[in-house]
Structure formats: structure tokens, C-alpha cells
Amino acid sequence: MMARRTGRRPGNPNTRQAILAAARTAFAERGFDAASIRGIATAAGVDPALVHHYFGTKEELFRATMEVPIDPAQLLPGVLAGGREGVGERLVRTFLDVWDSPAGTPAVALLRSAVNNEWTARLMREFLVTQVLRRVLDHLDIDPAELPLRGSLVATQMLGLAMTRYVVRLEPVASADPETLAAAIGPTVQRYLTGDVSA
Amino acid sequence: MMARRTGRRPGNPNTRQAILAAARTAFAERGFDAASIRGIATAAGVDPALVHHYFGTKEELFRATMEVPIDPAQLLPGVLAGGREGVGERLVRTFLDVWDSPAGTPAVALLRSAVNNEWTARLMREFLVTQVLRRVLDHLDIDPAELPLRGSLVATQMLGLAMTRYVVRLEPVASADPETLAAAIGPTVQRYLTGDVSA
Numbered sequence: 001m002m003a004r005r006t007g008r009r010p011g012n013p014n015t016r017q018a019i020l021a022a023a024r025t026a027f028a029e030r031g032f033d034a035a036s037i038r039g040i041a042t043a044a045g046v047d048p049a050l051v052h053h054y055f056g057t058k059e060e061l062f063r064a065t066m067e068v069p070i071d072p073a074q075l076l077p078g079v080l081a082g083g084r085e086g087v088g089e090r091l092v093r094t095f096l097d098v099w100d101s102p103a104g105t106p107a108v109a110l111l112r113s114a115v116n117n118e119w120t121a122r123l124m125r126e127f128l129v130t131q132v133l134r135r136v137l138d139h140l141d142i143d144p145a146e147l148p149l150r151g152s153l154v155a156t157q158m159l160g161l162a163m164t165r166y167v168v169r170l171e172p173v174a175s176a177d178p179e180t181l182a183a184a185i186g187p188t189v190q191r192y193l194t195g196d197v198s199a
Numbered sequence: 200m201m202a203r204r205t206g207r208r209p210g211n212p213n214t215r216q217a218i219l220a221a222a223r224t225a226f227a228e229r230g231f232d233a234a235s236i237r238g239i240a241t242a243a244g245v246d247p248a249l250v251h252h253y254f255g256t257k258e259e260l261f262r263a264t265m266e267v268p269i270d271p272a273q274l275l276p277g278v279l280a281g282g283r284e285g286v287g288e289r290l291v292r293t294f295l296d297v298w299d300s301p302a303g304t305p306a307v308a309l310l311r312s313a314v315n316n317e318w319t320a321r322l323m324r325e326f327l328v329t330q331v332l333r334r335v336l337d338h339l340d341i342d343p344a345e346l347p348l349r350g351s352l353v354a355t356q357m358l359g360l361a362m363t364r365y366v367v368r369l370e371p372v373a374s375a376d377p378e379t380l381a382a383a384i385g386p387t388v389q390r391y392l393t394g395d396v397s398a
Contacts, residue, residue, distance in 0.1 A: 114367060115314040121367050128369065152363060152372040153383055159367065160359020164351060168313060168320050168358065170327070173351040184352055184396040188387045197383040 018044040019051055023065045028122040032062060032130040059131065066123060068106050070098055072131045080139045087140065088190025089182045095158060096178040099166065108166045111159075128155055140193060153192040161185060217243040218250055222264045227321040231261060231329040258330065265322060267309055268302050271330045279338045286339065287389025288381045294357060295377040298365065307365045310358075327354055339392060352391040360384060 022043035026035035037058055041048040055061040063071060075098065079090045099107055114121040133151035142150060161181070164173045173181065191197065221242035225234035236257055240247040254260040262270060274297065278289045298306055313320040332350035341349060360380070363372045372380065390396065 112314050115311050115362075125367055125369050148371050149375070149379075149383070152369045155367075155369050156359040156363045156372060156384065157356060157387070158359070159362045160355040160357070163314075163358045163362060164355040168324055168354075170324050170351045170354050172347050173355060176348070180348075184348070184391075185355065187390070188356070191386070192383075 015044075015046060015050070016054055019046060019054060019061075020065055023055075023061050024119070024123065027062055027065060027126055028119050032058075032126045037061070062127065062131065066110060066127055068110055069103050070107060072135060076132070076135050076139075080136065084140055084194050086186070086190070087136075088188065088193060089186025091136070091154075091189050091193075092158075092161070092186045093178055093182040095161070096165075096181060099162060100178065104166070108162070111162055112167065136193070142193070146197075150192055150197060153197060154189055157185060157188050157192065214243075214245060214249070215253055218245060218253060218260075219264055222254075222260050223318070223322065226261055226264060226325055227318050231257075231325045236260070261326065261330065265309060265326055267305050269297055269306060271334060275331070275334050275338075279335065283339055283393050285385070285389070286335075287387065287392060288385025290335070290353075290388050290392075291357075291360070291385045292377055292381040294360070295364075295380060298361060299377065303365070307361070310361055311366065335392070341392070345396075349391055349396065352396060353388055356384060356387050356391065 019040065022040045023035070026040050026043065035058070037051050038048050040061070041051045044051070051061065055064050059073065063069075075094055079087065079094050082090060098104060110120065110124060114124040129151065133154060134147075136154075137147045137151055161173070164170050165181075166174075218239065221239045222234070225239050225242065229238075234257070236250050237247050239260070240250045243250070250260065254263050258272065262268075274293055278286065278293050281289060297303060309319065309323060313323040328350065332353060333346075335353075336346050336350055360372070363369050364380075365373075
């Protein structure tokens with residue numbers, strides 16, 4: 001038998017599925033912050049230690065429920081490292097790198113599903129807010145009162161980019177190279193994050 | 200029997216449905232420009248005069264196939280009347296006026312459907328390009344070589360706004376007043392239409 005590359009065990013498939021189902025319900029109904037590993041374990045009829053053993057942290061469990069092999073915690077440091085200047089363009093470029101790659105296929109599937117399934121839409125909203133936007137905005141030291149509007153404005157542009165490039169496939173955005181799009185759309189995201197967005 | 204308010208006859212329901220089905224196929228397969236009333240009539244097994252009689256112009260027939268009671272030809276003059284300056288903000292405000300109104304309900308349904316149905320996605324793409332973006336860009340006297348990129352960049356922002364406000368319903372964009380959104384998002388659309396978008 002080959003040595004496992006990760007310390008995390010795949011575990012009993014039925015137990016895994018029960019935990020994932022309980023986690024989906026908890027994250028969609030209560031939101032990421034209010035959901036707890038303990039509550040999810042109780043709902044799945046298992047010990048909390050088993051949830052950690054199979055899935056790791058609450059963030060990792062959340063990503064597992066989304067079935068998207070993208071970890072914002074790994075990707076975002078590269079986006080944020082350069083500080084405020086140019087962060088919009090780096091965010092667009094990183095987003096396209098990931099969504100153009102094989103990891104993007106389940107992300108597009110998730111986007112399609114969120115459109116027709118309120119449950120998935122809620123999970124996606126929670127994921128966007130707690131795993132992506134919150135990290136970006138915290139790092140950029142933005143006035144907390146402005147966080148929600150700035151975050152959801154960024155979401156309008158990034159969701160629309162994903163829809164236009166991968167779902168509606170409107171040319172030339174559908175097949176433009178990432179640099180062209182980062183140059184055109186980066187300044188929008190930059191303004192939503194750090195510029196003037198008030199009436 | 201009440202007097203009809205319009206000169207256009209509702210006609211035989213089966214004939215209407217046959218024409219609409221033939222029109223959907225033609226617009227999705229061949230595109231708006233290449234599709235002809237004559238070809239649609241032939242496919243539906245009726246006289247071209249009957250198509251005009253029931254549905255009016257090719258534009259009107261296209262809108263009927265989309266089942267969306269929004270006529271860009273009526274709305275856009277108000278957006279375009281003020282010229283290039285502020286056109287982005289007026290476009291966002293008009294878009295929200297329509298989509299927030301009862302006429303927006305079928306538009307949101309169409310958006311949901313386009314996400315999971317390649318046929319509807321093609322119709323929506325054709326509608327966006329030939330009925331909305333082309334009119335806007337023609338009027339603003341934009342370099343024809345730049346039309347496709349500018350038009351599809353506008354689409355990224357407007358589709359994303361629609362997705363965020365009406366489908367994913369991410370707050371505060373979901374319930375922000377139109378003026379706030381027009382002020383925040385208008386400058387993006389303005390830059391995509393008339394500003395610098397190159398690398």
C-alpha cells in the first residue's frame with residue numbers, strides 16, 4: 001500500500017457524507033460564523049473530533065462542502081502581498097488563473113447551480129463574504145463601515161466576469177488573454193476596494 | 200367584446216407558437232442579423248406576411264421570443280440623449296429602474312435560464328449585442344475596432360450587477376437604492392464605454 005501524502009484520513013464514506021450534509025445545512029442556514037463544528041457533529045451523529053479528523057478546520061470543512069478545490073487562504077497572500085497599489089489587477093489576474101485552470105470547472109458548475117438553487121446561492125454568498133472578501137478587505141485596512149458595500153461591489157464585477165467568460169461566453173471577453181482583462185477590469189476592482197464609491 | 204388596444208392580432212395560438220419556436224431556433228442558431236422573417240416563416244410553414252402581422256418587425260419578433268417585456272429601442276434614447284458624459288451612470292440607473300420593476304421578473308427568469316441552457320444563453324447574448332450594446336456604442340461614436348471589447352466589458356459589469364442584486368442577493372447591493380448603485384457602478388460602465396481599457 002502506498003503511503004498517504006496527507007495526514008487526513010478519507011474515512012468511512014457514509015460518515016463523510018453525513019458530515020458534509022450537516023455542514024451544508026449549517027453553513028447555508030446559520031452562516032459560516034454561527035455554524036460550529038460541534039453543532040455539525042451533533043447533527044451528523046458523530047464526535048466533533050471525527051469531523052476535525054476527516055476535514056480539518058472549519059474553513060477546510062466549508063471548502064469541502066462547496067466541492068471546489070480552491071483555497072482562498074493559499075491564493076490571497078500573493079494578491080495582497082503588494083499592498084493597496086495594484087491589488088485590483090492582481091485580484092483579477094489570480095481569479096482568471098484559477099478559473100481558467102482545471103480547478104475552475106467545479107467553480108463554474110457551482111456558479112451555474114447557485115443560480116437555480118437558493119441553498120447553493122447562500123453557500124456561495126457565505127463563501128464569498130467570509131473566505132474571500134473579508135480576507136481582502138481586512139488586509140487592506142478599509143473603514144469597517146464601508147466593508148459591506150465595497151465587498152459586494154467587487155462581487156458584482158467578479159461574478160459578472162465569471163458569467164460573461166465562462167457561462168454566457170460573450171466574445172471577446174470569453175477568450176481574451178488574462179492580461180488584457182486584468183488591465184481592463186483591474187482598475188474597476190481597485191476603485192471598489194480603495195477608491196471613491198459614494199454618491 | 201372589448202375593442203382591442205393594439206392593431207396587432209393575437210392570432211391562432213398554434214400558429215403563434217410555431218412562429219415563435221422557429222424564430223428561437225433561427226436567432227439562436229444563425230444570430231439576429233442572419234436570421235430572416237422569410238426563413239422563419241418557411242420553417243414555421245406560414246406566409247411571411249403573417250409573421251409581420253402577428254409580431255411586427257424582426258426586432259419585435261426577437262423580443263417576443265425572449266418573453267421579456269423590455270424594449271431597448273424605447274429605453275435607450277433617454278440614456279443616450281445626454282451624450283457621452285454621464286452615460287454610464289444613466290445606463291445603470293435605467294437598467295435598475297427596469298429590473299426593479301415588474302418587467303424585471305421575466306428578465307431575472309431569463310438570466311437564470313440562460314445559465315443552464317445553452318440555447319437561452321445564445322439568445323441572451325444575441326439580444327445583448329444586437330439590441331442593447333450595438334445601439335449604445337453606435338450612438339457614442341466609438342472606434343469600431345474597440346466595440347466588441349468595450350461592449351463585452353459593459354456586459355461583465357451589468358450581468359454581475361443583475362446576478363448580485365437579483366439572483367445571489369448579496370447585501371448591501373441586493374437592497375441598495377438605485378442612486379447609490381448608479382453612483383458607485385456608473386463610472387465603471389463609463390470607463391468601459393468611453394475611457395481607457397487597454398493594457
